[in-house]
Structure formats: C-alpha cells, structure tokens
Amino acid sequence: MGRKNAIFLCLAVMALVTLGLVMLASTSVWNKDVDGYSLVKKQTVFIAMGLLGAVVISNIDYRKLRAFWIPALVISTTLLVLCYVPGIGHKVNGATRWIKIPGVLQFQPSELAKIFVIMALAAWYAHYQAEGRKFFKGFISPSILLGIPVALIFFEKDMGTAMALGCSGGMVMFAAGVRMPYIIAAFTATVGGAWLVILKNPERMGRINALFDLDSKEHSQGDGYQQLMGLNAFIDGGVNGTGLGNGLGKMGKLPMAHTDFIFPTIGEELGLWATLGSVFCFVVIMVYGMAIAMHAKDIFGRLLAVGLTGVIVVPAMVNIGVCTAVLPNTGLPLPFISYGGTNILFTLFAVGVLLSIHRQAAFTSRAEVPVITQKKQCLRI
Numbered sequence: 001m002g003r004k005n006a007i008f009l010c011l012a013v014m015a016l017v018t019l020g021l022v023m024l025a026s027t028s029v030w031n032k033d034v035d036g037y038s039l040v041k042k043q044t045v046f047i048a049m050g051l052l053g054a055v056v057i058s059n060i061d062y063r064k065l066r067a068f069w070i071p072a073l074v075i076s077t078t079l080l081v082l083c084y085v086p087g088i089g090h091k092v093n094g095a096t097r098w099i100k101i102p103g104v105l106q107f108q109p110s111e112l113a114k115i116f117v118i119m120a121l122a123a124w125y126a127h128y129q130a131e132g133r134k135f136f137k138g139f140i141s142p143s144i145l146l147g148i149p150v151a152l153i154f155f156e157k158d159m160g161t162a163m164a165l166g167c168s169g170g171m172v173m174f175a176a177g178v179r180m181p182y183i184i185a186a187f188t189a190t191v192g193g194a195w196l197v198i199l200k201n202p203e204r205m206g207r208i209n210a211l212f213d214l215d216s217k218e219h220s221q222g223d224g225y226q227q228l229m230g231l232n233a234f235i236d237g238g239v240n241g242t243g244l245g246n247g248l249g250k251m252g253k254l255p256m257a258h259t260d261f262i263f264p265t266i267g268e269e270l271g272l273w274a275t276l277g278s279v280f281c282f283v284v285i286m287v288y289g290m291a292i293a294m295h296a297k298d299i300f301g302r303l304l305a306v307g308l309t310g311v312i313v314v315p316a317m318v319n320i321g322v323c324t325a326v327l328p329n330t331g332l333p334l335p336f337i338s339y340g341g342t343n344i345l346f347t348l349f350a351v352g353v354l355l356s357i358h359r360q361a362a363f364t365s366r367a368e369v370p371v372i373t374q375k376k377q378c379l380r381i
Contacts, residue, residue, distance in 0.1 A: 020337035046341035050348030058355035069123035079109035118307030126300035160330030168310030230264035241271030
C-alpha cells in the first residue's frame with residue numbers, strides 16, 4: 001500500500017456507484033409514487049454533482065479546511081436545530097430528518113453534519129495534540145463538540161445516523177490518543193442513555209423486540225415485516241440470483257426496496273456473489289482509507305482521513321446488519337447504492353477530501369539493503 005491507495009479507493013467507489021444506478025433502475029420503476037426512471041435521472045444528477053465536487057475538493061489542499069472548522073460546526077449544528085422548527089423541519093416515516101422549503105430545496109442536514117463534525121474534531125486535536133490524553137481538553141471538550149450534533153440527530157429519530165457519527169467520532173478520539181478508560185466510560189454512558197430513551201419509545205422497542213422473533217404473528221406483519229421480507233429476498237436469490245429485473249420483493253412485498261433495503265434486492269436479483277462483492281468494496285474503502293490516514297503529512301489529515309473513512313464505512317456496516325437481521329431496523333441508507341441525493345452528494349464529497357489527503361501525503365521509498373560483493377579470506381582456528 002502506498003501511492004496506489006487512491007486508485008483502489010476510486011475503483012471500489014465506482015463499482016458501488018455503478019451497482020447502485022443499475023439496481024435503482026431495476027427497483028424504482030415499481031415505485032407507485034414516481035414515474036418510470038425519474039429517480040434514476042435524479043440520482044444521476046446528484047452523482048454528477050458529487051463527482052464534480054469530489055474532483056474540485058481533491059485538488060484543494062485539505063489543510064485549508066482546518067481554518068473553517070468553527071463556522072462549519074456552527075452551520076451544521078444550526079441546520080440540525082432547524083429540523084425541529086415547525087414549517088421548516090419535514091417529517092418522513094416518523095423521523096424529522098429533513099429541512100424542506102417548498103419549491104426551493106429538500107435537504108438532510110445530518111449528512112453535512114457528519115463531515116463537518118469530523119472535520120471539527122480533527123482540527124481540535126490538531127490544535128491540542130499535546131493534550132490529547134488529558135481529561136478536559138483531550139476528552140470532555142471534544143465529547144461535547146461531538147455529543148451535541150449526535151444528540152440532535154438522535155432525537156430527530158435518526159438513530160442509525162447518530163450511531164454512525166458517534167462511532168466515527170470515537171474512531172477519531174481513539175486515533176488521537178484519548179485514554180481508553182475515558183472512551184469506554186463515554187461509550188457505556190452513551191449506550192445506557194440511549195437505552196433509557198428507547199425504552200420509553202414504543203416504536204423503537206417494537207423494532208428491537210421484533211429482531212429476536214421475526215417469524216411470530218405479532219412481528220411478522222408489524223415491526224419485523226421489512227426485515228423478514230429482506231431475508232426472504234436473500235433466500236429467493238440464493239447463490240446466483242433470479243436475474244436482473246426478476247426480483248419479486250421490489251413489486252410491493254419489500255418496502256423501501258430502492259433505499260434502505262436495496263441490499264436484499266441485490267441479493268435476490270444478482271445473488272450471493274454480488275452481495276459479497278459489495279461488502280468487499282466497502283472493505284477496500286476501509287483498508288485504503290486507513291492507508292491514506294497512515295501516510296498523511298500531519299495529525300489533522302490523519303484524523304480527518306480516519307473519521308471520513310468511518311463516516312463512509314460505518315453506515316454501510318449498519319445497513320448490512322439491518323438487512324441481514326443482525327441489528328434492529330434504523331432506516332439508514334447504504335452508501336453509494338441506495339437512492340438519496342443528499343447522501344450520495346456528501347459521501348462523494350468525503351471521498352474527495354480523502355483524495356486530497358492522499359495527494360498531499362508523504363511517501364518514503366524503502367532503502368535498498370547494501371550487498372557486499374567483496375570476499376576476504378580468514379584463518380579458521
């Protein structure tokens with residue numbers, strides 16, 4: 001790994017984006033709320049915008065972003081707060097994740113917040129790198145910086161995105177050298193607090209209970225229906241799949257077959273090899289994203305690369321875990337593949353920042369071992 005990190009990263013991203021467009025074309029035509037291939041056209045526009053943004057940001061020195069971390073954090077937090085403002089915040093499927101201005105835009109602030117919060121954390125530790133292991137400046141202050149956006153996202157009823165951002169932020173804190181007892185204590189407190197909130201939310205508790213008993217009458221037609229249909233889609237596809245376009249789940253049996261549950265549709269139509277290939281692509285992104293972090297010139301680039309890699313890979317792990325009934329249903333899209341303009345736009349933007357870090361990276365060539373060619377005779381005693 002070294003100078004070719006970016007090549008493998010881009011190949012994995014291209015493979016996932018291409019697969020996403022193909023599967024969106026296969027699934028969206030069965031969506032009763034849209035006409036024909038309109039979703040494919042919209043997604044293509046957002047992909048083009050995201051690729052253009054990635055190319056532009058990859059040619060800008062990432063170190064210039066460090067100066068804007070405070071405005072970026074303020075903007076992202078303000079946008080998250082606007083989701084709670086009546087008339088601006090827009091509720092979809094029980095979650096207020098969107099800002100909607102009729103006739104102007106519909107925007108999901110949490111996608112932008114994921115990048116800006118990671119950038120703020122990396123800039124904080126770059127500024128206080130000598131105090132990364134101390135309690136206040138190394139743990140308490142960054143925890144507040146991360147915790148406020150995570151809490152705002154969590155109470156939008158977007159538990160999946162909050163968990164993904166929290167895990168990515170934890171990766172940055174670990175890479176910055178925060179003491180493990182602090183991280184473990186924060187993790188325990190966060191999980192405990194989240195569990196108390198979930199206990200008082202019948203909808204969330206229903207999804208958790210359904211996870212352990214999908215086949216029961218109570219859950220198979222209720223909170224567990226979507227995951228049960230997803231598992232059936234995997235079973236129907238088997239190893240080789242039913243063929244592109246021949247899946248039955250997308251015709252009404254499997255809700256959100258073009259967004260949150262597009263992964264089971266891949267398994268149904270293209271088979272086990274396509275699903276394993278998708279997982280492999282995310283593994284490639286993880287490995288080469290971390291390789292880019294290892295070769296970064298400074299601590300800001302190193303921590304930024306670690307966090308952005310997490311922002312891409314952790315949601316993928318959560319989505320795949322949900323679709324395979326390992327995790328409770330969270331409503332989180334699969335990066336690069338699921339339909340969603342805001343998600344694909346800012347995920348490609350994150351890839352562009354990783355490429356910028358790679359362009360500025362410091363690579364050292366391995367010194368050759370000198371070979372002794374002269375022979376000398378000695379007396380053996």
